[in-house]
Amino acid sequence: MKQCLLLVLLLASATIVHAGHVLPGKPASTNVRGAEYPRVLSDGRVVFRTKAPEAKSVKFRIGKDYVASRDSEGMWTATTDRQVPGFHYYWLMIDEVAINDPASETFFGTGKQTSGIEIPESGNEGDYYTPQVVPHGDVRERWYLSQVTGVWRRFFIYAPPGYDHHHDKRYPVLYLQHGGGEDERAWVIQGRVNHIMDNLIASGKATPMLVVMDQGYARRPGEQEVPLSPPRGLFNPKPGDPPLPAFPPEFIRMFSAFEAVVLQDLIPYVDATYRTISNRDNRAIAGYSMGGMQAFMIGLRHTDTFSAIGGLSGAGGGFGDGSIDPKEYFDGVLEDAEAFNAKMRLIFIGLGTAEPERILNGVRGYHRALKELDIKHVYYESSGTKHEWLTERRNLRELASYLFR
Amino acid sequence: MKQCLLLVLLLASATIVHAGHVLPGKPASTNVRGAEYPRVLSDGRVVFRTKAPEAKSVKFRIGKDYVASRDSEGMWTATTDRQVPGFHYYWLMIDEVAINDPASETFFGTGKQTSGIEIPESGNEGDYYTPQVVPHGDVRERWYLSQVTGVWRRFFIYAPPGYDHHHDKRYPVLYLQHGGGEDERAWVIQGRVNHIMDNLIASGKATPMLVVMDQGYARRPGEQEVPLSPPRGLFNPKPGDPPLPAFPPEFIRMFSAFEAVVLQDLIPYVDATYRTISNRDNRAIAGYSMGGMQAFMIGLRHTDTFSAIGGLSGAGGGFGDGSIDPKEYFDGVLEDAEAFNAKMRLIFIGLGTAEPERILNGVRGYHRALKELDIKHVYYESSGTKHEWLTERRNLRELASYLFR
Numbered sequence A, B: 001m002k003q004c005l006l007l008v009l010l011l012a013s014a015t016i017v018h019a020g021h022v023l024p025g026k027p028a029s030t031n032v033r034g035a036e037y038p039r040v041l042s043d044g045r046v047v048f049r050t051k052a053p054e055a056k057s058v059k060f061r062i063g064k065d066y067v068a069s070r071d072s073e074g075m076w077t078a079t080t081d082r083q084v085p086g087f088h089y090y091w092l093m094i095d096e097v098a099i100n101d102p103a104s105e106t107f108f109g110t111g112k113q114t115s116g117i118e119i120p121e122s123g124n125e126g127d128y129y130t131p132q133v134v135p136h137g138d139v140r141e142r143w144y145l146s147q148v149t150g151v152w153r154r155f156f157i158y159a160p161p162g163y164d165h166h167h168d169k170r171y172p173v174l175y176l177q178h179g180g181g182e183d184e185r186a187w188v189i190q191g192r193v194n195h196i197m198d199n200l201i202a203s204g205k206a207t208p209m210l211v212v213m214d215q216g217y218a219r220r221p222g223e224q225e226v227p228l229s230p231p232r233g234l235f236n237p238k239p240g241d242p243p244l245p246a247f248p249p250e251f252i253r254m255f256s257a258f259e260a261v262v263l264q265d266l267i268p269y270v271d272a273t274y275r276t277i278s279n280r281d282n283r284a285i286a287g288y289s290m291g292g293m294q295a296f297m298i299g300l301r302h303t304d305t306f307s308a309i310g311g312l313s314g315a316g317g318g319f320g321d322g323s324i325d326p327k328e329y330f331d332g333v334l335e336d337a338e339a340f341n342a343k344m345r346l347i348f349i350g351l352g353t354a355e356p357e358r359i360l361n362g363v364r365g366y367h368r369a370l371k372e373l374d375i376k377h378v379y380y381e382s383s384g385t386k387h388e389w390l391t392e393r394r395n396l397r398e399l400a401s402y403l404f405r
Helices: A002-012 A125-129 A193-202 A249-254 A256-273 A290-301 A337-343 A357-372 A389-402 B002-012 B125-129 B193-202 B249-254 B256-273 B290-301 B337-343 B357-372 B389-402
Strands: A046-051 A058-062 A064-067 A075-079 A086-094 A097-099 A106-109 A112-119 A138-145 A152-159 A173-177 A210-213 A283-288 A308-312 A346-352 A378-382 B046-051 B058-062 B064-067 B075-079 B086-094 B097-099 B106-109 B112-119 B138-145 B152-159 B173-177 B210-214 B283-288 B308-312 B346-352 B378-382
Touching (some): A046 A058, A086 B097, A125 A193, A125 A389, A138 A256, A173 A256, A173 A290, A193 A389, A249 A256, A283 A290, A283 A389, A290 A308, A346 A389, A378 A389, B046 B086, B152 B256, B173 B290, B193 B389, B249 B256, B249 B290, B256 B290
Parallel strands (some): A173 A210, A173 A283, B173 B283, B346 B378
Antiparallel strands (some): A058 A086, A086 A097, A086 A112, B046 B075, B058 B086, B086 B112
């Protein structure tokens, strides 16, 4: 027990160690307990620090590389440029190997556990995604055996305040997907879905609803041989190449097992287990980035199952020249705009204005295409934020305020 | 979106990359999606591998250091000795810096996010801590504003199968603590509390109960100046030093704010929020390692609040010579063994036989001391397991089978 106890004592006394110094800025909220670095300065710059006496070079990679300088004891320090507010993945590069910073929490993103840092917004905007003294719902972890894939899967479900007390009340459901390289934990941990929903519901800005977050990956037994690499030109057509379809069939194939999981496994399980209002009017699907593409694909192919679709920094197209041929696009679902508009309760598209150009163009192109087709939709831009979780928290706040009204 | 999609495609096709090779053993279940290494061989040895072309030295630290050898492309590989089955934290050492292995999931332990690897047991013993086709409960994440500390805290609560459907049924509660350097996530993630409880309840081996897991750290506002470092001799008395008390007052001070949180914040919140049976007969406290010390301290000081106490690889003493002076020990709570035995429903002590000598001696010493005082208790040893989470899964399985019977 000695080891454990000493550790606790060290952790508990970490603030004392530095009591004599006045360190610049504040420890990031994403630091592990007691870690003084990374520190966020009032102007949004970050001071990173790590100990690596044997290393030849140390850099901190957040958007770009910041070369650290070494002191005589092997402590390496770097100060970054001003960071855009939000949640950013980052890496510590020791001798050119990208590793996690032991001083920060890690988050499942980029296909593995990755260091993350929260750069706070100015003012109190962040209140909507932090716990407040309002009625709280909870986030529940559930496991189910998927008939489609043959393996156990996990999802998280947000249950709104009062769910455990109003036993006759039933709720609409939002199915909400993470981005590529992330998993079902992302909306809970990086996205703070519970705080956002609690605060929106408390202020009357959102209808109480359930939010289901599953992982966006699935593979039928024996399906590993399906070619998963679409042709290069899909992402980056050369001049003179024929225009790409707005939602290439390669993606439909890629997401097909997940689509089957949602329809055949997940929705029936959720409807049987939680007090949902089990009809299309009270069922929505949305997602971030790759999850937004999945939401549009699954939503548009199953308008009898979903009445609302949200694309958060990723939507239903934009790989080609931005135009949609409504005859070709998802079996002509958008061909009769009037009928589509009458049937769907909400189409939502959100985007951060500082996202990479490719994503700006893709999502704005899709927005423009929907407009040209007279497809009614809500379009939101988050000012000054990147392809990351502050944009998505804002996107969710906006989306949730329109859903099931 | 290109980046995210490519990443997904890479992940999805990771098994194809190696399709031509026959690799030894199997990827560990703790690997991130698609990672082929670390691999566990059938005899319990582990093959670790990582890419670090610029590194001067690479080791894998799991119990001891295993020096890796480099191939011409900068890939470093090491094969360990046979590992004891269970869940082990480990590190990748690049040029003497301890870092996480990007190929494994990370777990909050040792005061930070740390790589972990699961060495499976032989046979099917692990069935009890993996999901089975039985009724499932769920694990719920909750936030509350602590009056004692003035800050928001998070806990997890396991709700048994049927909790959402039997609206008039109330449940006993186990408060279950993690070890030093871990936090409230540990029993859910490393401990697999939900699967263990689901399976025990399904087989009739445990009474349906709620299990509350909070973090074992707390500090009252302004309390940072309290000296948190007990004298060295406390852990390692020199020959000739006076015998140590079985539970030194330094520890009582150290855990005092947490004790107040449990009694003044947590129990009232849980009783107000969930359908508990709110009396001492239906309330237990237990914990792993440091959490076991906390459980005994809080349980023995508040026998009107708790009727059962569990010490899992850590209990109510053992820092001195193993003996307890019942006059001095927690206000004489054990002085009248008959009265104590009549009042308490369960005292449970569990231990892995391959734990470090210091812990073996401490917990066995406490077991012996209780026997000498005629204090009724259940004592369990997990054969061949260390101070880690396989021992604790077994400990919980045993403890839960005795609770609230």
